[in-house]
Amino acid sequence: MTLSISLSVNGESLNVPLEDTRTTLLDLLREHIGLTGTKKGCDRGQCGACTVLLDGKRINACLTLAASVDGTDVTTIEGLAQGDTLHPVQAAFIEHDGFQCGYCTTGQIMSAVGLLSEGDAGADPERIREGMSGNICRCAAYPGITAAVLDAERRQSESEGTSV
């Protein structure tokens, strides 16, 4: 079965032919569109390395059929920075050493962006740890990751003129 899907990826409208309905959103991004920033870890929704935003919400791209994202708006790690200016979450991960090998990092950052837009965690480290529990870091850089997300949350709150 051959399908054709239209979607927006990082603000760019794309038409992609889909020869195999088994293609996941993760494989669509990496193999068809050439955006390899989204990583394949477990491929079963357990590690979070493939986290992207689908219509603004974080999901596991490995458990999403490409056919089902027809007409949606996808944001990947490649879509966060504005030119050479890093997204605040990206900058905070560098400042707080929120990684070691880096394989899970793009998923961690996309998940953190999703978490901050959900607005449930505030500046509570416990809620941030719980809210990031869908992203596994084999190097266990968790203290740096939590510090980075807390810092990004603080900057976001300040720039919005609110305190949580």
Place this chain on the structure above:
Amino acid sequence: MNRFDYIRPGSVAEAVAAASEPGAAYLAGGTNLLDLMKIGVAAPDKVIDITRLPGLDRIDWLEDASVRIGAMVRNAELARNTAFSAAFPAISEALLSGASPQLRNAATVGGNLMQETRCAYFQDPLSRCNRRAPGSGCDALEGHNRSHAVLGWTPSCIATHPSDFCVPLAALGAIVEIEGPDGSREIDLAALHELPGSESAGGIALKHGEMITALRLPAEATSFAGHSRYLKLRERTSFAFALVSAAAMLSMEQGTITEARIALGAVAARPWHATDAETFLKGKKAEAEVFAEAAGIALKEASPSGDNAFKITLATRVLTRALTLAAKGTPDRVPALPASVFMSSEGATANA
């Protein structure tokens, strides 16, 4: 994964017609079905994507003060809905204690009810499993079965139902609305998950082609909002299935229990509604000994199905604690670690 045709119907009638064909399967959030397809346990020829069917993504408060939740409402959306969470705090806590934030954003209400057991032998196509391949036997009986059922099991199947969401739903008497090739019907949630029998392995009580369209909670279910908790014991604090869990909801007047709603999770092939314990609690004082006795009543039929006698003691203690916490009152906000036994006092940290 096998090859399949992908179909996105425009209406419930079209969806039912497409899914009634042999080899067809409904796809909602995909968090369970796609996983099962990847490991070779599910192999549909046709995948019917029902996520965009009109009208199934709504939460409606009906005139009789009951609430109707469309089957395609996402778990995270329901848990965060302010009015819903205020009326059914234990359901929100259960939802937020399940899976990960990414999975909760994708997973749906209907899909949660339809999810399969996480028994390792069900998930391994090379193992014998009566639920996956009727009549083949059960490798869990002599295998790794420390997390398996202690209630309602038979040698045909000792698997448990993995849902957190379904546990408070079962206690509150949720009703499931179904559309199928023979028209509409509705059943109690309690009847959706069939227990194993002497021959059959049990499973979902839907006919091929039937789909869940909505879930309803009766108006009286909101009367427990002030004393509602879900408590979930698991082998890591977050992103893990329950080893045992309990939903405890009380309606109280001056320290006396007027009504109770109780269910246990991960102890049987269905969320286990403990009606005898509810009856026992009616009219009793809300105190520790009473709760321990109620928990004993809830587990009195329990027996180990393998290396899991410890789950009976654990379930008794978890239920006692859930009742104790419910009596103290629903917290103003779902705790930072939802349903965690490490969060029984606000402000405590699990990482200290």
